[in-house]
Amino acid sequence: MSGTAPRWGWTGWAAAVAAVAGTYLTPLPDAVRSAVFGLVGLGVVALATVTVARRRPRPPLSWSLIPVSLGLFLLGAALRPWADGRPGVQAFAPDPFSICGYVLLAVALARLASSAGGLRREVVYDVLIASLAAAAAAVQFLVLPVLELPGRTVAGSVLAGVYPLLDVVVVVLGLDLLLIAPGVLAHRWLGAALAFLLVGDLGYAVLGRWGWFVAPTAFDAPFVVACCLLGVAVLHLPPRGRTAPPSRTFDAWSPARLVVLCVSLTGAAYLASTRGGQDRAGQVAAFAVLCTTIGLVVARAVSAVNGQASAKAVLEHRATHDGLTDLLDRDEFERRVEVAAPGVRRFLLFVDLDGFKRVNDTHGHVVGDALLREVADRLRRLAPDGAVIGRLAGDEFVVVVEGGQDTATDLAQELLGGLRAPLRLRVGEVVVSASIGVAEVARSVATALREADVAMYRAKSHGRNQFVVWDDSLRREIGDEVEFELDLRSAVAEQTLQVHYQAIVSLATGEPRGVEALLRWTHPLHGPVPPTRFVPVLEETGLVVDVGRWVLGTALDDLARWRREGVVGTDFLVSVNVSPRQLLDPFFARTVAERLAASGVEGGALLLEITESSMLEKDDQTLHLLAGLRALGVGLAVDDFGTGYSALGYLRSFPVTRVKIDRSFVAGLDQHAADLAVVRAVVAVGEALDLAVTAEGVETEEQRAALRELGVAHGQGWLWHRAQSATDVARYLAAGTAGRQTRLKS
Known part of the structure; x- marks a missing residue:
């Protein structure tokens, strides 16, 4: 197989799968049908294994589990004719393989959804709610009626309801995957395969309810289709190195999720109402299922609200903080300083690194970014409680502290010493220093920034690794030229x-x-x-x-x-x-x-x-x-x-x-x-x-x-x-x- 699946389009693949299913449903002896099922299954397993090995999709383990689960399904199907009619435990020999196949498929789907950003706490609640409702429905309509049939064991009756329940779990997980990453073709074909698995297991369950212990081989047609669709899904994996389509933002209240919740709640309520004329234990069980379902729905709603609040807080934080250092950005820094309590003296320290350009040019921007993050951490540690710290741009940082000029100069001296200490980065020890300008926030933040900026440049001109305080003498020393330039910059x-x-x-x-x-x-x-x-x-x-x-x-x-x-x-x-x-x-x-x-x-x-x-x-x-x-x-x-x-x-x-x-x-x-x-x-x-x-x-x-x-x-x-x-x-x-x-x- 080449690096990409043949470009037949969805109609071409659907026609190919329909042709296989049609061949299987033609009047053929059961042995021939079983052989067709086996050959198709083995071919799909081999093709899926080779394709996954070649393309190495991400996450790697998830797609590797799909051919393994498919192999377990085939092994269970192969044992089914031998086990039918066998006494005791031998009659259930295929079921451990089939159930393990479902478990591995569920794990694969969960990992795929998690990697796409969709396996959230709300999804776990959805799976639990749907599974609980499906389990109650399986017991009511599949397990209990089968137990009343002569010659039917308890284990066989329970298994008749287990398979549809497992199908519900994987279908809900597949639905979550489709909702969060609908642009991935492999996910669409995977969802179709899961739907046919559910149809096939429901068909077997209905036959069991009618008293058919051995189903005709024609009822395996949905499984043949599901097998083929799993193979088509693997063939549509993106080649190695190609970026998958972007995932959608998680929506806890999307229409599809609401349908799952409504159907589950309606089903639980219906079962509780229909148990009224039956035994006491059944009534208690049905009521417990309803209460548990309602409790899970409430817990899910609380989780969704908390998740939305957390997401909003994260977005607000990103909008007001520097993405590299997590310090306040310029706008938020100015806003917080402007809204500070009046009547309190505050000083602004404008910190500019000496030698940062040399580090960037010598070691690259990755090391430069690591240096800026380390400097930001040191500023957080050295600044007193209540200080407002921000990053303006590049290697420029600002700190505002409350107190008099002595407080500001003491902090400036402490910052000079703290930033001068060697930084341990991946390229070894890196040494930088800082020049700091200090100005009082008397009129406005913009004025203080301008004055501290001038004082910082004066500190650099004096030899760096020192601080200068803006005052009237500095204003006179700088003269009209600097004032003129500052006014022009403002203009x-x-x-x-x-x-x-x-x-x-x-x-x-x-x-x-x-x-x-x-x-x-x-x-x-x-x-x-x-x-x-x-x-x-x-x-x-x-x-x-x-x-x-x-x-x-x-x-x-x-x-x-x-x-x-x-x-x-x-x-x-x-x-x-x-x-x-x-x-x-x-x-x-x-x-x-x-x-x-x-x-x-x-x-x-x-x-x-x-x-x-x-x-x-x-x-x-x-x-x-x-x-x-x-x-x-x-x-x-x-x-x-x-x-x-x-x-x-x-x-x-x-x-x-x-x-x-x-x-x-x-x-x-x-x-x-x-x-x-x-x-x-x-x-x-x-x-x-x-x-x-x-x-x-x-x-x-x-x-x-x-x-x-x-x-x-x-x-x-x-x-x-x-x-x-x-x-x-x-x-x-x-x-x-x-x-x-x-x-x-x-």
């Missing part, structure tokens, strides 16, 4: 930066041909901050990458909205500045493509502006990235051309489509002949290389006229308007030529 996190726009105008017609997106920031205390002040800080801190992605998406969304409102046409461009750091991202072109797709704007409507300094690193990665952007239809412009490292070689090597003349050359057009010559040269280069030319910083009508005479196609500047919000620019664009002559300069 980025709180999304209080704004995107404004300045029109790019045709110098010939005065019509806007596009807009440039410009980043603006209004400080809550100091008012508008010049871009020359905050953009370099964004570059230094790396925040410019996320901010640039946000500006790109905002600009494209605004352009799409203006199009929908009829303010601009499809030939209108939006220009966005790109940081050199963004060009280092190999996935930047994919980011641009995603933003274009999200906004519904085509690539030809986007112009990305890069600086001359970005062109210095003429490596293959940058060239490949720019080529990818051009493949999207995106235009590329060299910003502030003429102020940096301008060279024809750069313009020829990079797939740029436009150059923008720096405002410094435009301002001196009517004063310096050199500036005039530079602009004339740039225009000539643009014509030679088929590049569009735009002039920045156009402020007077004289400058516009001079630029137009020199052959510059487009300009932007205060002559038309200052950078405006998206709403104001939309109003400007919609005003028409006459309205735009007002030259908004607000």
Whole structure:
């Protein structure tokens, strides 16, 4: 057999099994039928054994037990003709093998359900409830009537009810397996086999109730079908290494489970009511069965409710705790600190490991994760009772303790010593230290985190493995630059930066041909901050990458909205500045493509502006990235051309489509002949290389006229308007030529 079962589909397999059963039911001598049963059974056992050995399914023992149980069934069936009519114990020789087969099958099903996450306490209750009801029904309808027949022994009568009872147990277990993992084909065929086992045993039990001590061989047909279906189930085991379909979430009150409970309760109640006119012992037994069944149902309900409460608690814990260290995550940490009792002094300790990156790079992330878990355990042991401990990200931990500054500094000193001790990991002893920043939680958790973060970095700059307390002297020492950076970080996190726009105008017609997106920031205390002040800080801190992605998406969304409102046409461009750091991202072109797709704007409507300094690193990665952007239809412009490292070689090597003349050359057009010559040269280069030319910083009508005479196609500047919000620019664009002559300069 190959690694996978033949792809016949369920109809093909059902037809094959039906053909075997049909052959068995044709008018044949009993000896031939028995031979067919034996050959089919032996073939299925051999096939199942080989398949399980080759595929090694998980859990391994469970599927291995199925051919063993099937072999025991066959052995019992083979002994049945010999035992029929034998005196004494010999008449029951097949039953130990058959019963052992059922027990092994039940064990296999239980292990399969457990591995799939389905063998819960509620399932055990279901099995007990169904088994109790089935046992009572078997006694009432099968055992007791058979005992009244002449020549029937007590043992034979009891066995007549045992087999259907065992079938109920395995069917309930199989039902649980189907409910928790319905996507596994092997489970479906296994469930069908169990159903036919139940049908076959019920058939024998009914014959026994009618007084037939020896059943016709045709009544073995359900067992032949069950045998074949067990073989089909094994053939549908997933090959070794293939992941089984995901299991469903356990539902203690699924419709199928409710049916089992309702049928069991109804059966117990019916049996209790029908014993009213019979002997006293029977009445007591029936009432006991009913009470026990009700008790089991109540116990199951309590178990299910407790299980749901436990599952909810687990989910809530996972939602508020770090998955690696089991410490509070950032959101839950801040929430718990915020809701603490007022009037109590608290200090926050910001703990950052020294040398963690070295451990990660040397030993890998598995060892790094083990180190973080060990550090978290040490923090729990060292922190006092009532402390709030969390993990922010990476190797950053936070602890909040109640008390004065002395309490916080004593704990910081203790943490330094405790974390410095060697860590015993699987690669041996690993040594790391920590730098700790301490700040009082006076105003808000966010402020304390920011101050403790700064203090921690100051501790690192002093040589690491020490702590620094945030105070007024540290604030003065750090100065306005750090405060400025912290405020800027807050502005980025709180999304209080704004995107404004300045029109790019045709110098010939005065019509806007596009807009440039410009980043603006209004400080809550100091008012508008010049871009020359905050953009370099964004570059230094790396925040410019996320901010640039946000500006790109905002600009494209605004352009799409203006199009929908009829303010601009499809030939209108939006220009966005790109940081050199963004060009280092190999996935930047994919980011641009995603933003274009999200906004519904085509690539030809986007112009990305890069600086001359970005062109210095003429490596293959940058060239490949720019080529990818051009493949999207995106235009590329060299910003502030003429102020940096301008060279024809750069313009020829990079797939740029436009150059923008720096405002410094435009301002001196009517004063310096050199500036005039530079602009004339740039225009000539643009014509030679088929590049569009735009002039920045156009402020007077004289400058516009001079630029137009020199052959510059487009300009932007205060002559038309200052950078405006998206709403104001939309109003400007919609005003028409006459309205735009007002030259908004607000």
